[in-house]
Amino acid sequence: MKQWHFGEFGGRYVPETLMPALEELAAEYARAQADPAFNAELDYYLREYVGRPTPLYQAKRLTEKLGGARIYLKREDLCHTGSHKLNNTMGQVLLARRMGKPRVIAETGAGQHGVATATVAALFGLECDVYMGAEDMRRQALNVYRMRLLGARVISVESGSRTLKDATSEAMRDWAATVEHTHYIIGSVVGPHPYPTMVRDFQAIIGREVERDMQQQEGRLPDYLVACVGGGSNAMGLFHQFVGRGPKLVGVEAGGLGLSGDKHSASINAGSPGILHGARSFIIQDDQGQVLPTHSVSAGLDYPGVGPEHAWLKDTGKAEYITATDAEALEAFHLLAEYEGIIPALESSHAVAGAVRLAPGLSSDMLMVVNISGRGDKDVNEIAEVEGVEL
Amino acid sequence: MSRIEKRFKMLKERNEAALIPFVTAGYPDLHRCRDIVMALAEAGADIIELGIPYSDPVADGPVIQAASQQALAASMDLEAFFNLVAEVRQSSDVPLVAMTYYNPVFVYGQERFADNCRQSGIDGVIVSDLPPEEGEEWLKIAAVAGLDTIMLAAPTSTEERLRRVIDSASGFVYCVSRLGVTGADQDLSDSLRPRLERMRAMTDKPLCVGFGISTAEHVRQVAAPADGAVVGSALVRLVAGNDGAPDLIDRVREFAVGLKKATVR
Numbered sequence A: 001m002k003q004w005h006f007g008e009f010g011g012r013y014v015p016e017t018l019m020p021a022l023e024e025l026a027a028e029y030a031r032a033q034a035d036p037a038f039n040a041e042l043d044y045y046l047r048e049y050v051g052r053p054t055p056l057y058q059a060k061r062l063t064e065k066l067g068g069a070r071i072y073l074k075r076e077d078l079c080h081t082g083s084h085k086l087n088n089t090m091g092q093v094l095l096a097r098r099m100g101k102p103r104v105i106a107e108t109g110a111g112q113h114g115v116a117t118a119t120v121a122a123l124f125g126l127e128c129d130v131y132m133g134a135e136d137m138r139r140q141a142l143n144v145y146r147m148r149l150l151g152a153r154v155i156s157v158e159s160g161s162r163t164l165k166d167a168t169s170e171a172m173r174d175w176a177a178t179v180e181h182t183h184y185i186i187g188s189v190v191g192p193h194p195y196p197t198m199v200r201d202f203q204a205i206i207g208r209e210v211e212r213d214m215q216q217q218e219g220r221l222p223d224y225l226v227a228c229v230g231g232g233s234n235a236m237g238l239f240h241q242f243v244g245r246g247p248k249l250v251g252v253e254a255g256g257l258g259l260s261g262d263k264h265s266a267s268i269n270a271g272s273p274g275i276l277h278g279a280r281s282f283i284i285q286d287d288q289g290q291v292l293p294t295h296s297v298s299a300g301l302d303y304p305g306v307g308p309e310h311a312w313l314k315d316t317g318k319a320e321y322i323t324a325t326d327a328e329a330l331e332a333f334h335l336l337a338e339y340e341g342i343i344p345a346l347e348s349s350h351a352v353a354g355a356v357r358l359a360p361g362l363s364s365d366m367l368m369v370v371n372i373s374g375r376g377d378k379d380v381n382e383i384a385e386v387e388g389v390e391l
Numbered sequence B: 001m002s003r004i005e006k007r008f009k010m011l012k013e014r015n016e017a018a019l020i021p022f023v024t025a026g027y028p029d030l031h032r033c034r035d036i037v038m039a040l041a042e043a044g045a046d047i048i049e050l051g052i053p054y055s056d057p058v059a060d061g062p063v064i065q066a067a068s069q070q071a072l073a074a075s076m077d078l079e080a081f082f083n084l085v086a087e088v089r090q091s092s093d094v095p096l097v098a099m100t101y102y103n104p105v106f107v108y109g110q111e112r113f114a115d116n117c118r119q120s121g122i123d124g125v126i127v128s129d130l131p132p133e134e135g136e137e138w139l140k141i142a143a144v145a146g147l148d149t150i151m152l153a154a155p156t157s158t159e160e161r162l163r164r165v166i167d168s169a170s171g172f173v174y175c176v177s178r179l180g181v182t183g184a185d186q187d188l189s190d191s192l193r194p195r196l197e198r199m200r201a202m203t204d205k206p207l208c209v210g211f212g213i214s215t216a217e218h219v220r221q222v223a224a225p226a227d228g229a230v231v232g233s234a235l236v237r238l239v240a241g242n243d244g245a246p247d248l249i250d251r252v253r254e255f256a257v258g259l260k261k262a263t264v265r
Helices: A016-033 A036-050 A060-066 A085-098 A112-124 A134-137 A142-149 A165-179 A196-205 A205-218 A232-241 A307-317 A326-340 A346-361 A377-386 B003-014 B032-044 B064-075 B078-091 B102-108 B109-121 B136-144 B159-167 B192-200 B216-223 B233-241 B246-262
Strands: A056-058 A071-076 A103-108 A127-132 A152-158 A182-184 A224-229 A248-256 A272-276 A281-282 A319-323 A365-371 B017-025 B047-051 B098-099 B126-129 B151-152 B173-176 B206-209 B230-232
Touching: A016 A036, A016 A165, A016 A196, A016 B159, A036 A103, A036 A127, A036 A196, A036 A365, A036 B126, A056 A205, A060 A112, A060 A326, A071 A205, A085 A103, A085 A112, A085 A152, A085 A182, A085 A196, A085 A232, A085 B230, A103 A112, A103 A165, A112 A127, A112 A142, A127 A134, A134 A142, A134 A152, A134 A165, A134 B246, A142 A152, A142 A165, A142 A377, A142 B078, A165 A182, A165 A377, A196 A205, A196 A232, A196 A307, A205 A232, A205 A281, A205 A365, A224 A232, A224 B098, A232 A248, A232 A365, A232 B098, A248 A346, A272 B102, A281 A307, A307 A319, A319 A346, A326 A346, A326 A377, A326 B003, A326 B047, A326 B233, A346 A365, A346 A377, B003 B017, B017 B064, B017 B233, B032 B078, B032 B246, B047 B064, B047 B078, B078 B098, B078 B109, B102 B109, B159 B173, B159 B192, B173 B192, B192 B206, B192 B230, B216 B246
Parallel strands: A071 A365, A103 A127, A103 A182, A127 A152, A224 A248, A224 A365, A248 A319, B017 B047, B017 B230, B047 B098, B098 B126, B151 B173, B173 B206, B206 B230
Antiparallel strands: A056 A071, A272 A281
């Protein structure tokens, strides 16, 4: 039982209908992990299709501008489809094939996970339905169209706050009805066991590459690892290799309009222990256990929960979690565009904002890796709108 | 013997199955919800399930989702829920079951929730997203408070899981009739009867069927192989369709009387 949990967090809080599917998935995943053929196939697709390894690039102008720690960017934005999400969907689609499931479903917030799921479904000829909150479909219209071009159906979710939380609930409802022939590709390190562990493992290649490349370029481990945290898959992917080995792990949550009000998505900094979408973690809720609406300029971080392993890393002091507001993220977005020629996703802009906060206070022999989890093309329209620019 | 156990014993003597209507607590509003519960009890409901509204009901279909949202928007909370239960309990001896998701229980405090259930007059609790593996703590607390914990058995449950669900359950076992979430259906699943027979061979605990049971005919079909039928979405939909109708309570009563007749074997 305890292997389902990260300390007091994690678990499998789902209706009985889904329990056998989770057992099947955990067992199949364990078999796949031990199967050299599975690992060879995954490696092949990560290299030849996703485009791994991604570069670890020293951001000299940004470093000079901020004046402090030497900043490296892990370029997950250069993965096929434009974000780290494909690392996970590739692993899960190969599992779905092993389990003989002809259909996959997914939830999506910013649309990056939806696109990554639609992509692997097209690659292997599987049927694909993606649940997306109506509000997010408006904010991320480009990604909605991309998913449709890839042959997926995008289903608008009108319930609740019409964002990622409600899309996830709707995907779980679909799965309860279709579990016999459908695999649910969860996009982050959230959900019931084995998802938080499995998604982390599929993303952990990020941290392994960082260690190898940093050894090559600097001959040692980095001192700081910085990543944005919504559900937290790109952060877990970066952190996993380094937990307990010295480097300081810093997650940056979406501070929205600030933690003093209720317009934020900072589950770790401003939430409390609870159960959401099958796992115990920190969630944004009232004193009656009702989940509250969240806010972030970044649709991908606009979620009231966080992966249970992050809750555990926070609880045990193995990682630190700070926040960046919408305004700080937008400022960081422009900074990276203007100083490094890289337009980051709004999600990743929160990680850059974390570097803007931390780097100037550190000495120049400190090495800081910032995960650029995705590229910002999808956000350009939204940013123009927020900033009142007519395109 | 718990109030739920007593009811099943009585039903066995009468050769009837239990009629178990479900209502969303606080829907369409607190006052009418209480009247609906009383009308159901008078119409012959054997056990009444009171759904505690939750913001993210992953096991519920659109009908109960909408009712939950409306109740929450009208400030339904656990204090109001326990007051509602206490009010019903003052004038009725009908067994009452609280149906909830785990998070409200966890955040409120499991002991506190159990104590308030007991004191207000709840007899049993169903936690939709708490499988036996995660429910060990709650099962102990509920037992100490003298509450039955009704566990869910699904069409997907393996033999091994069914045993575990049945072992953990008290009051009755809730057999989910089909895949998916709550909602009214046209026809019952063909696989239901053999599944009930398999479970019957495993336990003497009462087996009640829910999900998709929406008509007297459905109730009649499950009354023979099972010990009870849960009617949820169909009833909530009836309330939703007659919200504002002056004879809402009469219509609910009439619907329940028809369902109860169908439980006689």
